[in-house]
């Protein structure tokens with residue numbers, strides 16, 4: 001498949017937002033593509049055939065808030081969003097976005113990457129190498145109780 005992954009730039013915001021609407025049903029309170037305009041974030045796009053944004057990933061690397069009320073405020077790097085256009089899913093674009101985002105977010109392999117997700121997405125994250133972290137461990141590490149499954153991806157090559 002003709003896919004090239006590159007850093008997102010401000011001209012990608014509109015199309016990345018459209019992609020989010022295509023993969024997350026209903027109204028979502030936050031438009032993740034706005035992160036492209038924010039410091040302390042890593043944003044990558046997967047470009048299909050040189051033109052279309054087929055995938056978008058956004059990772060929070062700065063702006064840690066140890067007193068925040070959500071896990072996404074207390075863990076870094078934190079995977080905020082990954083999505084692939086429905087027609088192009090199942091062709092390892094998501095897995096490659098995760099691999100490249102981990103390299104960019106944790107270049108020294110020190111901390112890995114964290115996320116909290118709905119149960120429906122857990123299978124994908126496990127497939128690409130994330131390891132589920134128990135609620136007890138998350139509570140001990142952050143002081144917060146996770147609302148859904150919580151995962152950590154260590155900085156090592158992904159399988160496949």
Ligand SMILES: CC(C)(COP(=O)(O)OP(=O)(O)OC[C@H]1O[C@@H](n2cnc3c(N)ncnc32)[C@H](O)[C@@H]1OP(=O)(O)O)[C@@H](O)C(=O)NCCC(=O)NCCS
Pocket residue numbers: 023024080081082083084085088089090091092093094095096117118120121122123124127128160
């Ligand atoms: C989740 C998502 C990003 C995966 O992207 P993708 O490009 O389709 O995934 P990949 O092709 O890279 O999948 C990698 C592997 O995970 C598997 N996989 C993908 N989605 C899966 C799921 N929901 N459950 C279990 N396994 C899954 C694939 O079959 C593939 O396995 P393989 O290596 O044996 O072939 C994409 O399906 C998507 O955009 N979903 C809607 C948005 C979403 O749920 N985002 C994540 C939560 S915020």
